[in-house]
Structures are given as structure tokens and as C-alpha cells.
Amino acid sequence: MRTAYKCRAYPDSEQAGILARTFGCVRLVWNRALADRHRAYYTEGKRISYKEADAALTDWKKTEELAFLSDVSSVPLQQTLRHQHAAFANFFAGRAKYPRFKSRTARQSAHYTRSAFRMRDGQLVLAKTTGPLPFVWSFEDVDLATLSPTMVIVSREPDGRWYVTLAIDTDTPAPLDTVEHSIGVDPGVKDFAVTSDGVRIANPRHLERKAKNLARYQRRMSRCQNGSANRGKAKARTARAHRKVRNARQDFLHRATTNLVRKADTIVIEDLAVRNMVRNRSLSRAISDCGWGEFRRQLAYKCERAGRELVVIDRWYPSSKTCSTCGHLLADLKLSARHWTCPSCRTRHDRDINAAKNILAAGLAVSACGADVRRRGSSLPQSATKQEALRSDPDRLGEARQ
Helix, strand or coil, rough: EEEEEEECCCCCCCHHHHHHHHHHHHHHHHHHHHHHHHHHHHHCCCCCCCCHHHHHHHHHCCCCCHHHHHHHHHHHHHHHHHHHHHHHHHHCCCCCCCCCCCCCCCCCEEEEEHHHHHEEECCCEEEECCCCCCECCCCCCCHHCCCCCCCEEEEECCCCCCCEEEEECCCCCCCCCCCCEEEEECCCCEEEEEECCCHHHHHCHHHHHHHHHHHHHHHHHHHHCCCCCCHHHHHHHHHHHHHHHHHHHHHHHHHHHHHHHHHEEEEEEECCCCCHCCCCCCCCHHHHHCCHHHHHHCHHHHHHCCCCCCEECCCCCCCCEEEECCCCCCCCCCCCCCCCCCCCCCEEEEHHHHHHHHHHHHHHHHHCCCCCCCCCCCCCCCCCCCCCCHHHHHHHHHHHHC
16 A cells, blocks of 8 residues: 655755746646647547657757756656646546646645655655755654655645655555444534544634634735735735644544544444535535545545445435434424434434434444445435535535435
8 A cells, every 4th residue: 555754845945946946847837738638629629648748748848948848857747747647537537627727826746756766764865956855754653764665746835835745655554453343423513523422523613713814814915916025925924824724624634533443443424415515605614624525535544544444324314314213204304403302202312413323323234234225215315414504595405416
């Protein structure tokens, strides 16, 4: 399996200049190749292959206008064409949006394969650079001198920080010891998640707590003249504020997912349509701040690495409206109703805990015998607990079902 280690890098002025020129060439090659692909597809109806794009790159270097492309390593430029080819393959397969042009003010990166860097005794030397690239290694349990990276990614964030990422091919780690326990997880907005054990994971609301500071920084940046030094400083200050929010969210998600993987052999979650849910203007910011997509991604790879089982049940399963004691299904349940009493067995339910218990039961049924937890019948399916926010708007509900 592949593992990546991301570290802070501190290039000197000469190295920073070389890497900045590399970023500019990478960006130029991406944008020029994208423009050629766009023109060829919409005017001639044909697709440009990677081989044709690589040949075009060779021709660009022979021109007087783009001869400077030969001053930087050719590997990041070729990797850019490979990434663009993969991006278009994902687009035509319906897995991604149409590739966009790169901006000089966004995050910059360059990918180096084995032929474009040298790693000896923990020192990294990139092609066309002078001397080793200084970076800080913060993984105490891993010996840097023994690593043999397959790829190195050098990046610069909008706030000016430099990073180097080492991609390593490692053996699959030994699975964790079994704990004979299963957990159903019901994600939410008020509480980030509620488990079938009755544990509530508080929602830290990172973006909401920093919203006033971010708004103030953005107002200051908007008052600065475009292209001025003050605008550059204000933009870097805004980028630093966003970085702090992003890092705090990532740290929280890593801690939450790691704790869940350590506590249970089987983890059951819902297949939430986050892309459709963020179309709700009332909840889009709160849902985006939760990071449910990243939460599921981290659970998936951590379960695979630890030998755990992750079960994803259907998004239309009525987990909130089903009694976890007797199985009675309510005809309707408002989003504002946080507690309800089952009319059949008179059990008093907490909405989120009851949903988590039903999610666990449905997931165990799928894991055991492949049972289908989708609703049956000719009537339109009602949304799961996290989709119920869309029920107040029939148009949004229709979009979520597509």
C-alpha cells in the first residue's frame, strides 16, 4: 500500500526561485494543454491523447517563445500532462467535473518521480536545484534514512508556506486486535456524530468560530488595490486564517476516525449525498464545516489498513423514523422533533441515538447476509435523517434523489 508523509520545507532563496519557476512552467503547460484539448474537442470533435500532448510539449520547447521550459526539470511537466489526461478520463467517465485552468495565486505544486530526485541519508535533492532541500521530519516512529520514496511532491500554499510530500510504497500493516464490538454512526450538525453506544461527538464548528475574523480579513483585502503589496499581504493573512480552520478540522476528523476504528471491529454509516445536501442554503455552510465526505474517506482507508469492516447502508433507509425496539415505522417525523415515543411499544427515543442503533442493525444485516435495506413499495422513498432537512423544499428533495 502507499503511504504519504507531508512535512514543512524551508528552501533557501535560490531553491525557492528555481521551484517558483518550475511552478510557473507547470502551470503554463497545464493551461496551454487544456486550451488545446478544449479547442480540439469543440472545433474538431476529437480528443488529444497523452502521447500527442507529450509530443506537443517537445515542440513547445523548440520554439523561441517557450524555450525557457527547458530550464526546469522535464519530469514535473510530463507529470502535469499525465494528471490532465487522467482528469479528462474521469470527466468523460462521469466521475469528476470538467478540468479548470490553474491560477498563479492558488496552491502550486510539482510532482517529481524517481528519475528527478535523489534521497540519500535522509537528504532530498531535486533535479535542477542546488543542494539538499531542507525540511522538518516530525514522524519519530519512522526512520527517514531508510525510506525510498517513489514520488516527491513539492507545494507552496497561498499563505507562503512550503511543503514536501514523500510517497512511499509500504507493506500492508498487521490488523488491529479484534474487540468484538460494532458501532453505528449517525452524523449530524448539532452533534458531529452520535454512536449506537449513546456517545455524542460534539461538533467543534471550526468555521463558525472563525467566521468573524475571516470576514474582517476579507473586507480588508477587498479595500486594497489589485496588484498592490498591501493586497498581497492581506491575501496571505486571509489564507493563513483559512489554513488554521482547515488544519483544525483535519486534526479533529483524524482523532474522531482513529478512535472509532480502535473501538469497533465493524463500523456502519449512512451513504449521505453531501453534494446534494449542500444545495440547501440554510444548512450548506454548517454541512460543509462538518466535513462528512472527508470523515467517510478517512474511515474507509483507516478501516482497510486496520483490518476493520466499514459498512455503508442506503441513504434512503428511514433510520430516524423506525423504532429500534419493535421496528414500528412512523408515517412522518419533523426535523424539529429531537425525541419521540413509539406508538406501538411506548418506548421513548432520542432521535439521533435511535437512528444510530437502526443504522447499526441495518449494517449488520447487510454484512451478514447481504440483505437490502432499501424501502420497498411504489411510493416515493423518504429521506434518511440527514436528508430530512431537504423535505421543506420539494425542489431540493427532487435534486437530492437524482
